[in-house]
Amino acid sequence: VELVESGGGLVHPGTSLRLSCAASGFTFSDYWMTWVRQAPGKGLEWVANIKEDGGRFSYVDSVEGRFTISRDNAKNSLYLQMNSLRAEDTALYYCARDLNAEYNNDWYDTNDVWGQGTMVIVSS
Amino acid sequence: IQMTQSPSSLSAFVGDRVTITCRASQGIRIDLGWYQQRPGKAPKLLIYAASKLQSGVPSRFSGSGSGTYFTLTISSLQPEDIATYYCLQDFNYPRTFGQGTKVEIK
Numbered sequence: 418v419e420l421v422e423s424g425g426g427l428v429h430p431g432t433s434l435r436l437s438c439a440a441s442g443f444t445f446s447d448y449w450m451t452w453v454r455q456a457p458g459k460g461l462e463w464v465a466n467i468k469e470d471g472g473r474f475s476y477v478d479s480v481e482g483r484f485t486i487s488r489d490n491a492k493n494s495l496y497l498q499m500n501s502l503r504a505e506d507t508a509l510y511y512c513a514r515d516l517n518a519e520y521n522n523d524w525y526d527t528n529d530v531w532g533q534g535t536m537v538i539v540s541s
Numbered sequence: 542i543q544m545t546q547s548p549s550s551l552s553a554f555v556g557d558r559v560t561i562t563c564r565a566s567q568g569i570r571i572d573l574g575w576y577q578q579r580p581g582k583a584p585k586l587l588i589y590a591a592s593k594l595q596s597g598v599p600s601r602f603s604g605s606g607s608g609t610y611f612t613l614t615i616s617s618l619q620p621e622d623i624a625t626y627y628c629l630q631d632f633n634y635p636r637t638f639g640q641g642t643k644v645e646i647k
Contacts, residue, residue: 451636453584460625460627460638460639460640460641461576461578461584461627461629461638461641462638463629463635463636463637463638466636475634475635476635477635478635511583511584513584518589518590518593520589520590520593521590523590525571525572525574525589525590525593525631526572526631526636527574527586527589527595527631528574528576528584528586528629529586529595531583531584531585532583533583534583
């Protein structure tokens with residue numbers, strides 16, 4: 418089971434970037450997927466997630482309207498299209514698998530598999 | 542929902558019992574997980590549903606709490622536990638992490 422992110426780099430403010438996350442070792446289409454980011458020296462920030470079939474998604478307020486999460490189940494790939502990038506978007510971006518774990522007849526959303534991250538630097 | 546962890550950092554001896562707290566700004570039932578992030582590494586799931594140990598995680602880790610108050614306890618701190626620990630609520634969207642607690646060895 419593995420997740421490998423790619424697509425990061427150094428970009429100017431206001432420009433766009435598309436991150437990818439390649440999944441292997443599991444049935445990608447069976448899982449929600451998530452993007453989490455971490456600014457240099459800072460804590461973790463949940464960014465967005467997407468349903469198994471791509472039909473539902475959620476975003477943190479700070480990226481709503483600028484970032485778009487998507488997936489291609491035929492290619493076992495998750496994407497994050499980032500537009501109108503700002504300096505505060507500078508971070509290491511992780512993709513993670515969402516596992517719905519059962520406990521006492523209820524279900525809980527966890528992130529049980531993580532990639533190693535791809536770095537995005539937004540600077541002029 | 543805001544998640545507030547304390548302390549922000551702590552230093553303890555090998556073998557010590559260590560407790561980290563996480564408070565939610567509103568009730569979140571037991572919809573909370575704990576993650577460990579070792580230096581330079583990706584986060585790792587330790588606990589979900591506030592107290593359920595993820596498969597493969599050492600039994601010295603335990604979680605408790607419900608509603609707005611949660612704790613992560615390491616019963617006997619080991620050198621490999623040096624890391625930053627985060628709580629994450631999965632009660633509603635957007636998901637939110639606590640700010641992290643850095644654990645060091647004295």
